[in-house]
Amino acid sequence: MIPTEPIGSIPRPVELIKAIENLGDFLDPKLEPLYEDAVRDTVKRFEETGSPIITDGEQRKYHNFWTYCVHGLPNTSAEGFKIPFTAGHVRRMPRLTTGPFRYRVYADQYLDAVKRYTTMPLKQAVISPSALSLMYPAEEIPGYSRQEFIDDLLREHENEIRRCLAKGAQKVQVDFTEGRLAVKLDPSGNLLNSFIGLNNLVLSRFSEDERKRIGVHTCPGGDRDSTHSADVDYADLLPSLFELRAGNFYIALTGEKDRIRVLKIIREYLKPDQRAFVGVVSPIDPRIDTPQEVRDRVLEAAEYIPLEQLGTTDDCGFSPFSDDLSTTRETAFAKIKGRVEGTQIAAEILGIG
């Protein structure tokens, strides 16, 4: 069979989003029943899609896939860097104001919650250290050097991955959406390489077997059906990307204008011990992909990527930012179902179903 996995996020229920807005505190105990209902419903729906591996839909991640681990830290301010999206909106990163840098939340706690409702294989997404590295301001923080920050950052990231693996996550996915942004910021590729180096500093600390359970997700961003770096050529990203010492790569593909070209790049640079999960549905496209369409995309990818190194995924999470209402839960699960079914059909055609 061809493995198929989600990226992670699923749109939150509207009542949960509204309740958080009304209460103004995402940690308010009154929200607990809503969180639980959201996770339980997400699990149920995931299982109904036939997904062999599921997530909690990031229902409890606040505020988004990037800042969840540092949201609300007392030594941060909201005046971090802005990430503009093609939809015209901007998402701001938090900025570190004082040291030391510590996560406030580790993603393994989301596993605790979801495991109450399922025994299926679980995947947990974590943010990459390179994304968080942008929290340190341009000027040095007195008494807390950048080097110290980087060391702390690497340790926190490693710790988070290890905690998730220890909690039984079948896959831990590092969201590396800033990879393409790095190319955009520095076309020379040095920034990207530094990002790669930063991530590898952590990935190198894991064993070969552990790295087989670690994956890296890259996409041009997805928020309110818009991106932040879709204009960056994969050719500038992928060669360096596969230098990451991870066993799995989740690569948005559906939205690419020239998928074949990307597939060729993937084929060229994918290392033997790496698997490429190519995106076969696009979360920012409101249309429900049919299994047949998915099938065709899988078959297309199979022409370039060895079957033993091929997997399918969604181009991105359906709601990386918790307040994103652009996609409904129904649409998300319908698309996931289409992916799963289409992948299965393709696998059968390819004789590995």
Place this chain on the structure above:
Amino acid sequence: MLLDENEEGLLRSVALQNARAVLLARERAEKETVEAKQRVTRILESITDGFYALDKEWHFTYLNRKGEEILSPLRRSRDDLMGKSFWEEFPAFLGTDIEKNYRRAFREQATVEFETYFQPLDQWFEFHIYSAPDGLSVYFRDATERRRSLESLRISEGRLRAMFNQAAVGMAIASLDGHLEQLNLRFSQFLGYSSEELLGKSFLEVTHPEDLEKTGEKVRKLISAEIEDYTLEKRYQRKNGEIVWGMTSVTLLKDQQGRPEKFVGIIEDITTRKHAEAAVREGAERLQLALSAGHLGDWSWNAATDLLTLGPEACRAFVLPKSSVVSWSALREQFHPDDRQRDLAAVAEALAKKSDYASEYRIQRDQSVVWIASRGRGVYSADGAIKGMIGVVQNVTGQKEAEKTRSRLASVVESSDDSIISTGLDTVIMTWNKGAERMFGYTAAEVIGKSVAILIPPDSEDEEPKILQRLLNGERIDHYETLRARNDGTLLNVSLTVSPIYDSANNIVGVSKISRDITDRKRAEEALKDERRILELLNDTGKAIASQLDLRNLVQTVTDASTALTGAKFGAFFYNVANEQGESLMLYTLSGASREAFENFGQPRATAIFSPTFKGEAPVRSEDITKDPRYGQTEPHFGMPKGHLPVKSYLAVPVVSRSGAVIGGLFFGHPEPAKFTERAERLIVGVAAQAAIAIDNARLYDGAQREIAERKRVEEALREAQDQLRRHADKLEEQVAERTARLRETIQELEAFSYSVSHDMRSPLRAMQGYSDALLEDYKSKLDEPGQDYLKRIRRAASRMDLLIQDVLAYSRVAKGEIALEKVKIENVIHDVIQNYPALQADQALITVHSPLPPVLGHEAYLTQIVSNFLNNAVKFVSPGTKPRVDVRATIQGDMVRVSFEDNGIGIAPEHQAQIFQIFGRVYSEKQFEGTGIGLAIAKKAAERMGGFVGVVSELGRGSQFFVLLKRAL
């Protein structure tokens, strides 16, 4: 959309600064990696295994020192091999297990471990290959020695295995949970299972259930290291269910750390031995049982140690603890001192002569002596030396006692006064004791062998067969009374107790007879019967005497009973009736003869024979009265009159009253001599005494009856008198009623009369007073002095008459008027009276009322009468010139009030004090003191009508105290 330029610049700046930091971090990481590699290298260089690393092209990337050393025979150094192809450098490995495993490890990215013999070096190598995508890491070591050791071990193991499998005893290895993992043939055969069947079974499964617990206990201790090993005789269950015994020795196999790994057991089949032991035990138990049944105690003596081992019974006999071991000399200390030397000599003789030892001795137990019989036989070695002795002892105290008892019994039998004989079932006498000789007069020699029928009277011949039959039927024959004949023909009353004699098979083979001479007893029984009869007679007599009140019947009863008691032919009671000469007895009752037989003889007189009885002296008893010297001394008959019933035996007893008077006598006669015994005499004396009492009682009863009759007569007369009185009273009541009616009629007539008198008589008086006044007033000038005086007298007389009539009327009113009593304040009445009479005013008299006067129950008008009379009298009857003084007081006397009027008047002589309360009962004339003479009578009547009375306490010349006593008003 692009970032703001400034924003983008800052972002880039930050990212690049971060990149530098990353670079530094990476450098540091690389440095750490290098350091780590160096550490690894140091480790690799220090290990005792050879190590080399090959890249995926099979080129050497590393070889450690030990590896170089191991490969040195191949003349390859590290430097030579670095970067070189493994296969090119060691072509000999091609086609070998080494190549096969290397390639497999790399291909499968698996860890492979193997050993292989490398012929060029004549060495065994052990390889551990760890693959990675970029090559292999190989640890290897020279395994030659180990292989050789292993081979040796294998050979040893093989030998051991052979020993294990071929051992003559069962051997098994089990896991710590008891499951058999290895076992040898012998063990399989021991249990009757095949090896396959046993493997995997737990050794507890084949252990007998009753031995599981002790096995488990041993195993537990072994595992917990309380013991190093254990040996246990236990039972196993064969496949066919048969039980076998195994001497099981178990120890633990431990690993190099000393931790238990396996159980190793050796099991020797001891079933046969166990059976033999059981048989021996059984035999010993049977022997003990036999000894115990026979109360024999076994013992054995060890000559070398001089110690006796005593069996259970022997211990019991000597009162020693079970399984005691004592020296012979110590045991002899228990013997009676007189028996010790004898026993020692018996042992010595037995040993010396190699004969059996036999001895009897006593041992003292508390207050009793126990006899022990001891038998023994020497045990000798092959060369004839004494090793010891075995024997038995027996407590023969019982036997000794039994012997004593037997001889005692024999003595008892022989010395018994009773006849104790035994016969066979054929009635032939077998034994004959001295008692039988004495009883029946035959000697034992005369009767033994003869039939017991010689003792049976001719008319009881069938008795013996009947007795025998009853015995054979299982009946007990106790105290069977019958007659037997002595050798001289005299008959004896005997009581027979006949018992069967049994043989050892409980069959009746003979009869034992105990005969007791009961002739005397029979006589005594007769006497007793006779006595009982007499007592019954006495009892009846006593009852009759006590119950009879009719004198004649009583005496007759006494006569009859006492005649019967004495056994007289006839008996009689004579009353003692003295004639003028004081010598006569009157025949009263007779028993056993008719009156006619004595009528013609007159009354017996006080002869010498009869006199003592008349006089109440001692009884007279004679065996033959005709021979008594007192007999025939009195005329006219000088003995019994002709025709008198013949009397030889004579008994006469006086009957004397409690007062001492001789009431009479009881006389008894019998034509045969010596019929009356002293006892009979005593009895009759007792009866006579009872009779005397009964006669007295009867007489008293008679008297009482007469008295009762008299009393009845008097009561009857009294009742008659009471009736007459009642009739008389009724008559009187009639008369009273009649008279009362006449009186009432008279009173009414008198009332009418008084009324008419009061009116009719007072009118002319008023006319007389009026006309007198008129004449005096109108014609005073025409009348002379005497004429005026006459008119005044006429007027006074008329006034007096009127007053008298008023008082009489007042009296009659008081006497008859109906009044209702009420509470009256007499003090008020007194004050009203004082106020209404001028003579009672203060200037005329001093009247003191001592208040308060209690109220009285009375009639106010009547009280006024009384008070006015008393006060007016008090002020009238005073000496001339004396101012009247009256003190009025009241005292409470119970429920009455006494109101007194005490004056200082002239007083009243005692003889006049009663008359003054009568009508016209005046003491002084009118000339002396005015008045009608009715006032006090009125007061008296008025007081009486109110339930009280009046009175006076007075002394002439010393004033008077008139009082009225009235009921107190509460």
